[in-house]
Amino acid sequence: xxxxxxxxxxxxxxxxxxxxxxxxxxxxxxxxxxxxxxxxxxxxxxxxxxxxxxxxxxxxxxxxxxxxxxxxxxxxxxxxxxxxxxxxxxxxxxxxxxxxxxxxxxxxxxxxxxxxxxxxxxxxxxxxxxxxxxxxxxxxxxxxxxxxxxxxxxxxxxxxxxxxxxxxxxxxxxxxxxxxxxxxxxxxxxxxxxxxxxxxxxxxxxxxxxxxxxxxxxxxxxxxxxxxxxxxxxxxxxxxxxxxxxxxxxxxxxxxxxxxxxxxxxxxxxxxxxxxxxxxxxxxxxxxxxxxxxxxxxxxxxxxxxxxxxxxxxxxxxxxxxxxx
Amino acid sequence: xxxxxxxxxxxxxxxxxxxxxxxxxxxxxxxxxxxxxxxxxxxxxxxxxxxxxxxxxxxxxxxxxxxxxxxxxxxxxxxxxxxxxxxxxxxxxxxxxxxxxxxxxxxxxxxxxxxxxxxxxxxxxxxxxxxxxxxxxxxxxxxxxxxxxxxxxxxxxxxxxxxxxxxxxxxxxxxxxxxxxxxxxxxxxxxxxxxxxxxxxxxxxxxxxxxxxxxxxxxxxxxxxxxxxxxxxxxxxxxxxxxxxxxxxxxxxxxxxxxxxxxxxxxxxxxxxxxxxxxxxxxxxxxxxxxxxxx
Numbered sequence: 370x371x372x373x374x375x376x377x378x379x380x381x382x383x384x385x386x387x388x389x390x391x392x393x394x395x396x397x398x399x400x401x402x403x404x405x406x407x408x409x410x411x412x413x414x415x416x417x418x419x420x421x422x423x424x425x426x427x428x429x430x431x432x433x434x435x436x437x438x439x440x441x442x443x444x445x446x447x448x449x450x451x452x453x454x455x456x457x458x459x460x461x462x463x464x465x466x467x468x469x470x471x472x473x474x475x476x477x478x479x480x481x482x483x484x485x486x487x488x489x490x491x492x493x494x495x496x497x498x499x500x501x502x503x504x505x506x507x508x509x510x511x512x513x514x515x516x517x518x519x520x521x522x523x524x525x526x527x528x529x530x531x532x533x534x535x536x537x538x539x540x541x542x543x544x545x546x547x548x549x550x551x552x553x554x555x556x557x558x559x560x561x562x563x564x565x566x567x568x569x570x571x572x573x574x575x576x577x578x579x580x581x582x583x584x585x586x587x588x589x590x591x592x593x594x595x596x597x598x599x600x601x602x603x604x605x606x607x608x609x610x611x612x613x614x615x616x617x618x619x620x621x622x623x624x625x626x627x628x629x630x631x632x633x634x635x636x637x638x639x640x641x642x643x644x645x646x647x648x649x650x651x652x653x654x655x656x657x658x659x660x661x662x663x664x665x666x667x668x669x670x671x672x673x674x675x676x677x678x679x680x681x682x683x684x685x686x687x688x689x690x691x692x693x694x
Numbered sequence: 695x696x697x698x699x700x701x702x703x704x705x706x707x708x709x710x711x712x713x714x715x716x717x718x719x720x721x722x723x724x725x726x727x728x729x730x731x732x733x734x735x736x737x738x739x740x741x742x743x744x745x746x747x748x749x750x751x752x753x754x755x756x757x758x759x760x761x762x763x764x765x766x767x768x769x770x771x772x773x774x775x776x777x778x779x780x781x782x783x784x785x786x787x788x789x790x791x792x793x794x795x796x797x798x799x800x801x802x803x804x805x806x807x808x809x810x811x812x813x814x815x816x817x818x819x820x821x822x823x824x825x826x827x828x829x830x831x832x833x834x835x836x837x838x839x840x841x842x843x844x845x846x847x848x849x850x851x852x853x854x855x856x857x858x859x860x861x862x863x864x865x866x867x868x869x870x871x872x873x874x875x876x877x878x879x880x881x882x883x884x885x886x887x888x889x890x891x892x893x894x895x896x897x898x899x900x901x902x903x904x905x906x907x908x909x910x911x912x913x914x915x916x917x918x919x920x921x922x923x924x925x926x927x928x929x930x931x932x933x934x935x936x937x938x939x940x941x942x943x944x945x946x947x948x949x950x951x952x953x954x955x956x957x958x959x960x961x962x963x964x965x966x967x968x969x970x971x972x973x974x975x976x977x978x979x980x981x982x983x984x985x986x987x988x989x
Contacts, residue, residue, distance in 0.1 A: 435795045482974060485981040489737045489794055490933060494977065497930040501970035508963060618926060622802060629799065661810030668803025672796050673785060 388691040409539045415644045416546045417604040422627040422639030424596035430634030433569035437492040438499025444616030446472040446598030451518040451611035465602040472598020480590030517612030632678030707838040713955015718851035721947025722906040723928045726899035728943045732875040736797025742925030743808040748907025753916040763826035771901035778900030812918035820915030855944045930973045936986015
């Protein structure tokens with residue numbers, strides 16, 4: 370299901386740019402033009418969660434491990450970036466990198482602990498560790514508890530470009546998203562990514578072939594955690610806020626939902642799922658607990674009847690035409 | 695005032711009792727999770743929501759039907775178990791042939807629906823539930839004041855846990871259950887209806903959660919979120935104990951509750967996190983859990 374379409378006959382036979390390039394190019398044009406038609410803050414929120422879901426998907430879709438604690442990377446890097454930008458006055462790109470590296474470091478520790486167990490235990494351990502980090506966030510003085518870190522300055526990118534301008538901010542977020550997804554695409558299609566898939570499909574065989582599966586899982590977990598952190602960092606600048614909601618287990622559940630709804634193990638699925646979930650959140654924001662009920666309902670429907678996800682349903686159709694979705 | 699290690703004894707024993715009560719809930723909930731996991735191979739994420747439903751059924755019964763505490767204690771587990779059995783028959787049973795993670799995701803979705811539904815109807819402020827008059831008041835033990843209801847909770851949960859253990863380890867039905875946990879296909883070949891057993895086991899696990907919910911109603915207020923906060927701690931308890939043995943779940947549950955209570959006396963800031971810390975240590979030393987076997 371994840372074989373490389375770039376080398377399929379359909380793509381190889383066509384002259385000029387491959388269909389994959391055209392498909393991605395069209396999506397990019399759409400993303401560039403979108404803020405002129407749609408509320409940019411909504412688009413940015415979607416992009417942050419799309420990156421978060423894409424990073425999460427690296428673990429679930431390509432290593433086959435369900436982490437139920439990814440909110441700790443998302444939420445904690447948001448705190449770190451917000452603190453660095455507000456209290457230390459760092460420029461946005463440095464603050465984001467700092468948040469990303471801290472999340473990757475946290476991911477190294479959590480991954481090192483959690484990969485000792487598999488399957489359901491892995492999910493429970495990551496959930497419990499995320500709850501631990503939630504309590505730390507609740508009590509640490511610099512996070513300001515229930516208030517969160519408010520009024521985070523967006524600052525000037527490289528000291529030059531004013532990000533308080535919404536359009537500048539949008540294109541910056543889009544650039545971060547595209548670079549991160551390209552990176553993930555490279556990881557998945559590298560020899561390293563092939564080994565990850567081998568571990569997912571048959572771990573004992575990967576071990577017997579001499580691969581140090583623990584090392585591969587850990588590196589994948591660190592990458593996933595780091596990019597989840599990057600998404601959280603960017604989000605804290607977009608909304609100028611880092612709060613407990615982003616470290617809560619609800620956020621961990623949401624990213625699972627986005628990935629599942631969009632299509633586990635696809636490149637564009639998590640982004641599609643993220644935009645759908647964010648749309649639902651916005652639409653029902655004033656309707657109390659209905660968001661939770663609807664999210665639960667989507668979970669149930671996806672698991673029972675729609676396990677391929679939105680993009681997963683179209684993937685075979687597109688693949689015949691030389692496009693990997 | 696009497697002190698022990700520089701801590702007033704009243705505070706020490708008070709927190710120990712609170713810890714014991716928390717431990718009773720951890721034990722009852724992790725017991726149900728372990729039972730369900732043993733036979734169904736899924737982690738029942740909606741366990742917390744079903745615990746909350748037990749408390750709500752008790753509260754609704756008292757408020758609208760005048761059903762007293764004892765009626766609730768008897769009927770709420772049955773009602774919630776019936777609900778659980780419907781879920782198992784209509785949804786969970788479709789997933790047994792798939793990756794076990796789907797069961798986790800499905801029950802997570804169900805937990806969101808149940809919790810959201812009760813939150814929509816009753817808000818998050820929580821409803822008080824009066825201690826039944828037979829169990830009101832308390833005993834002065836000299837070194838501390840013991841509310842009778844709290845003693846009852848510890849007693850009832852111990853009886854329930856030990857009863858469940860006896861049922862599984864010492865009866866013929868329990869032997870079938872243990873055999874089906876090891877090898878369902880073979881047990882079915884001997885003419886035992888394994889699918890029915892799976893359904894009833896799920897119902898029983900859910901009933902345990904609902905029973906715990908009714909016990910909890912007079913201590914904690916009846917609140918739609920009461921289960922979700924508890925269940926994550928119970929997951930950590932399950933990881934620490936390992937799901938290999940029934941007695942293991944019970945002992946681990948009580949032990950960790952007491953440890954949490956002691957932490958509240960010694961270093962209150964860590965009380966919320968101490969169980970997760972223990973989980974980290976256990977993972978480092980014995981990844982399969984204290985009573986667990988294999989991965």
